[in-house]
Amino acid sequence: xxxxxxxxxxxxxxxxxxxxxxxxxxxxxxxxxxxxxxxxxxxxxxxxxxxxxxxxxxxxxxxxxxxxxxxxxxxxxxxxxxxxxxxxxxxxxxxxxxxxxxxxxxxxxxxxxxxxxxxxxxxxxxxxxxxxxxxxxxxxxxxxxxxxxxxxxxxxxxxxxxxxxxxxxxxxxxxxxxxxxxxxxxxxxxxxxxxxxxxxxxxxxxxxxxxxxxxxxxxxxxxxxxxxxxxxxxxxxxxxxxxxxxxxxxxxxxxxxxxxxxxxxxxxxxxxxxxxxxxxxxxxxxxxxxxxxxxxxxxxxxxxxxxxxxxxxxxx
Amino acid sequence: xxxxxxxxxxxxxxxxxxxxxxxxxxxxxxxxxxxxxxxxxxxxxxxxxxxxxxxxxxxxxxxxxxxxxxxxxxxxxxxxxxxxxxxxxxxxxxxxxxxxxxxxxxxxxxxx
Amino acid sequence: xxxxxxxxxxxxxxxxxxxxxxxxxxxxxxxxxxxxxxxxxxxxxxxxxxxxxxxxxxxxxxxxxxxxxxxxxxxxxxxxxxxxxxxxxxxxxxxxxxxxxxxxxxxxxxxxxxxxxxxxxxxxxxxxxxxxxxxxxxxxxxxxxxxxxxxxxxxxxxxxxxxxxxxxxxxxxxxxxxxxxxxxxxxxxxxxxxxxxxxxxxxxxxxxxxxxxxxxxxxxxxxxxxxxxxxxxxxxxxxxxxxxxxxxxxxxxxxxxxxxxxxxxxxxxxxxxxxxxxxxxxxxxxxxxxxxxxxxxxxxxxxxxxxxxxxxxxxxxxxxxxxxxxxxxxxxxxxxxxxxxxxxxxxxxxxxxxxxxxxxxxxxxxxxxxxxxxxxxxxxxxxxxxxxxxxxxxxxxxxxxxxxxxxxxxxx
Numbered sequence: 125x126x127x128x129x130x131x132x133x134x135x136x137x138x139x140x141x142x143x144x145x146x147x148x149x150x151x152x153x154x155x156x157x158x159x160x161x162x163x164x165x166x167x168x169x170x171x172x173x174x175x176x177x178x179x180x181x182x183x184x185x186x187x188x189x190x191x192x193x194x195x196x197x198x199x200x201x202x203x204x205x206x207x208x209x210x211x212x213x214x215x216x217x218x219x220x221x222x223x224x225x226x227x228x229x230x231x232x233x234x235x236x237x238x239x240x241x242x243x244x245x246x247x248x249x250x251x252x253x254x255x256x257x258x259x260x261x262x263x264x265x266x267x268x269x270x271x272x273x274x275x276x277x278x279x280x281x282x283x284x285x286x287x288x289x290x291x292x293x294x295x296x297x298x299x300x301x302x303x304x305x306x307x308x309x310x311x312x313x314x315x316x317x318x319x320x321x322x323x324x325x326x327x328x329x330x331x332x333x334x335x336x337x338x339x340x341x342x343x344x345x346x347x348x349x350x351x352x353x354x355x356x357x358x359x360x361x362x363x364x365x366x367x368x369x370x371x372x373x374x375x376x377x378x379x380x381x382x383x384x385x386x387x388x389x390x391x392x393x394x395x396x397x398x399x400x401x402x403x404x405x406x407x408x409x410x411x412x413x414x415x416x417x418x419x420x421x422x423x424x425x426x427x428x429x430x431x432x433x434x435x436x437x438x439x440x
Numbered sequence: 441x442x443x444x445x446x447x448x449x450x451x452x453x454x455x456x457x458x459x460x461x462x463x464x465x466x467x468x469x470x471x472x473x474x475x476x477x478x479x480x481x482x483x484x485x486x487x488x489x490x491x492x493x494x495x496x497x498x499x500x501x502x503x504x505x506x507x508x509x510x511x512x513x514x515x516x517x518x519x520x521x522x523x524x525x526x527x528x529x530x531x532x533x534x535x536x537x538x539x540x541x542x543x544x545x546x547x548x549x550x551x552x
Numbered sequence: 553x554x555x556x557x558x559x560x561x562x563x564x565x566x567x568x569x570x571x572x573x574x575x576x577x578x579x580x581x582x583x584x585x586x587x588x589x590x591x592x593x594x595x596x597x598x599x600x601x602x603x604x605x606x607x608x609x610x611x612x613x614x615x616x617x618x619x620x621x622x623x624x625x626x627x628x629x630x631x632x633x634x635x636x637x638x639x640x641x642x643x644x645x646x647x648x649x650x651x652x653x654x655x656x657x658x659x660x661x662x663x664x665x666x667x668x669x670x671x672x673x674x675x676x677x678x679x680x681x682x683x684x685x686x687x688x689x690x691x692x693x694x695x696x697x698x699x700x701x702x703x704x705x706x707x708x709x710x711x712x713x714x715x716x717x718x719x720x721x722x723x724x725x726x727x728x729x730x731x732x733x734x735x736x737x738x739x740x741x742x743x744x745x746x747x748x749x750x751x752x753x754x755x756x757x758x759x760x761x762x763x764x765x766x767x768x769x770x771x772x773x774x775x776x777x778x779x780x781x782x783x784x785x786x787x788x789x790x791x792x793x794x795x796x797x798x799x800x801x802x803x804x805x806x807x808x809x810x811x812x813x814x815x816x817x818x819x820x821x822x823x824x825x826x827x828x829x830x831x832x833x834x835x836x837x838x839x840x841x842x843x844x845x846x847x848x849x850x851x852x853x854x855x856x857x858x859x860x861x862x863x864x865x866x867x868x869x870x871x872x873x874x875x876x877x878x879x880x881x882x883x884x885x886x887x888x889x890x891x892x893x894x895x896x897x898x899x900x901x902x903x904x905x906x907x908x909x910x911x912x913x914x915x916x917x918x919x920x921x922x923x924x925x926x927x928x929x930x931x932x933x934x935x936x937x938x939x940x941x942x943x944x945x946x947x948x949x950x951x952x953x954x955x956x957x958x959x960x961x962x963x964x
Contacts, residue, residue: 152454154458155453155454155458156450156451156453156454156692157450157453157691157692157695157696158453158456158458158459158460158695158696158699159458159459159460159695160458160460160462161458246574246575246576247576249574250574250576250598250917253597253598322689322690322691323689323760325689326918329689329918330583331583331584331686331687331689331921332584332917332918332920332921333917334582334583404447404450407446407450407691407692408444408446408447408450408692409444409690409758409760410685410688410689410690410693410758410760410761410763410764411688411689411690411760411764411918412760412763412764413763413764413916413918413919414598414916414918415598415916416763441759442754442757442758442759443758443759443760444758445754445755445757445758446692446693446696446755446758449696449751450692459699474709474710474713476709476710476711476712476713476728477709477713477714478713478714493858496622496624496858497624497625497857497858498625499621499624499625499627499628499629500628519628519632520714521628521719522713522719522727523624523628523719523857526722526727526857527856527857527858529856
């Protein structure tokens with residue numbers, strides 16, 4: 125299939141798969157608390173229901189920014205998730221598209237942030253300042269961990285080149301190189317903050333600031349924001365699988381799975397990582413305060429990602 | 441340093457049945473009603489002697505006297521304390537186990 | 553278009569506005585608050601500078617209603633001041649009436665009252681621990697604690713027929729007797745919940761929970777004594793006070809040696825939570841002792857309630873019990889004709905809520921829900937309004953409809 129058609133079909137695929145991932149996350153979270161939980165297709169029902177509700181824009185809000193930001197956030201994160209997905213299928217990449225994907229995911233977070241503060245609500249202003257601190261905290265280790273890929277062994281920042289290196293080595297990057305393992309750990313530690321899950325869902329805390337940046341959003345805007353959040357968590361877990369844990373590489377040379385098989389295996393691994401990094405921390409930890417979260421991110425993940433760059437330069 | 445202490449219990453609950461009782465969404469599922477439960481009032485009209493002592497002890501004004509020297513209960517106001525059942529010298533009032541009393545007709549809530 | 557001029561041109565002054573301060577209404581309606589209380593906090597970035605507390609959103613006019621009802625009707629009115637501490641309210645009221653009328657309840661009745669009292673204390677503390685976990689963002693512990701609470705509510709249903717608002721008390725005794733099967737069920741439940749309580753204590757010492765609860769909302773011992781806070785709020789700050797030991801009532805006279813009071817010195821939110829968790833374990837011991845020593849005999853007086861009510865003369869008294877949240881005090885003045893001149897209820901949340909101001913100043917916004925939950929606010933108990941007319945120097949209590957009429961611009 126040619127690239128343009130795949131990219132076009134990837135948008136509805138991302139929409140459906142990321143909402144299914146969110147449904148599984150909610151169901152597993154409920155079962156761990158001895159509850160029944162919503163059905164797995166509940167996010168689809170929520171999305172459709174929210175579009176039937178009234179569009180309310182507060183009087184004190186800057187209405188153009190307020191109404192535009194959810195759309196920007198949703199569009200950015202859907203595109204950011206569609207790119208790795210289509211790369212796996214078509215086996216080609218644009219040069220430097222890893223940087224494009226990271227930029228789109230960051231833009232989605234920042235669009236949410238700006239939208240929250242433009243609502244004119246004091247809770248929105250508090251959520252905005254918290255989210256700014258969080259973005260500074262988690263983006264730095266994430267980007268430095270990705271930079272380690274630019275050195276040994278991949279020597280490039282294009283997604284399919286990293287995948288091709290893993291296929292040639294017949295094992296995922298995290299299992300064969302120490303720098304890969306350390307970078308993967310740093311990246312995984314940053315995912316709960318980027319996906320806004322407890323213990324790092326501080327900008328969006330329900331009991332402290334009434335949902336912070338989401339406080340004035342309802343109706344179709346809220347539907348787009350929930351879609352943006354679901355697709356950006358899907359994008360992050362899929363990115364981790366593509367870059368560091370490409371499991372179809374284990375089967376290379378033994379059995380040929382075909383494009384469909386590769387994709388399904390990647391999605392299954394992405395689901396497993398989502399359960400590990402988003403659902404389990406959400407169930408097992410309490411929420412931290414902003415000062416403590418900031419200190420945490422600037423100590424452990426930063427050290428790990430800098431170590432991964434150093435190891436990668438040394439060739440390990 | 442204890443971290444993630446509740447993980448063991450969470451994983452165990454993941455593989456067991458949930459504790460929710462699906463009352464009304466699945467037919468026939470209900471938690472059994474205890475025997476001392478104070479539900480809808482059951483009034484024995486023959487045993488009533490019309491002493492009207494229950495009216496004096498009712499906290500919410502549920503009971504009113506009728507012309508034929510008996511009483512009438514408006515259980516829309518009732519708080520189900522059971523004081524009338526205790527006060528009645530002839531045991532004409534009992535509180536049963538019925539608690540599903542929601543209705544569209546206000547007349548169904550008058551017991552005589 | 554010309555803008556209208558307000559004031560003369562040389563009257564216009566420069567006002568200094570401090571734009572770094574923000575005033576947030578932690579309003580009557582908030583996901584963190586279970587009951588409406590208005591906290592207006594002034595913050596700068598995330599640090600709290602000042603707190604303004606406003607109560608009164610659930611005023612129901614209970615003291616005014618009590619003046620128009622006879623003694624038995626007031627018993628049920630008083631029970632419904634609060635859902636969780638309902639037995640404490642009825643016990644306090646009934647003790648006051650028994651003291652005025654000289655009625656002595658039987659031994660078995662006193663022991664049964666104390667049994668339900670301790671079970672209610674366990675219920676209330678479990679409720680609060682779940683709320684505390686929820687405010688800290690820990691949903692799973694909230695669900696777990698409330699699942700354990702269901703065991704105790706099952707016990708209530710078996711013994712009294714209702715989960716809350718048990719209506720166990722009556723003047724001169726109790727209404728429901730306890731059969732041997734119920735005693736066995738109680739002992740079995742106590743064994744089950746003991747394991748769960750120890751597990752809950754473990755989970756509350758988890759590192760992420762500790763980071764939220766330790767060293768926030770600190771109330772020093774001197775401030776606690778000055779503001780007269782009561783209950784676990786005071787015991788968490790080092791003040792050693794407990795009505796069950798200092799002024800024993802009901803069956804606590806005979807269980808003197810078994811009541812041990814838990815005191816912690818740190819004064820932060822974790823100390824108060826720890827006091828409550830350890831009190832849960834103490835309650836298990838007390839219940840086991842009560843079941844061991846339960847005497848036989850009648851559970852209520854032989855005369856009917858209406859005859860007893862006529863025997864109560866005109867007199868006044870003060871009665872105190874240790875509700876789950878602290879010391880509960882009632883002033884009852886009967887009028888000799890089966891009615892009341894005055895009923896005054898001083899619930900433990902009224903002094904505790906004043907302790908919020910020194911606790912919150914200097915903390916972050918993220919600490920507000922946890923601190924408010926740690927004083928165990930029961931706002932339904934705490935709303936009383938007294939109108940003091942300083943011109944005529946008289947004070948009167950008002951009912952709710954009088955306040956409504958006044959608001960709509962009617963009479964005074």
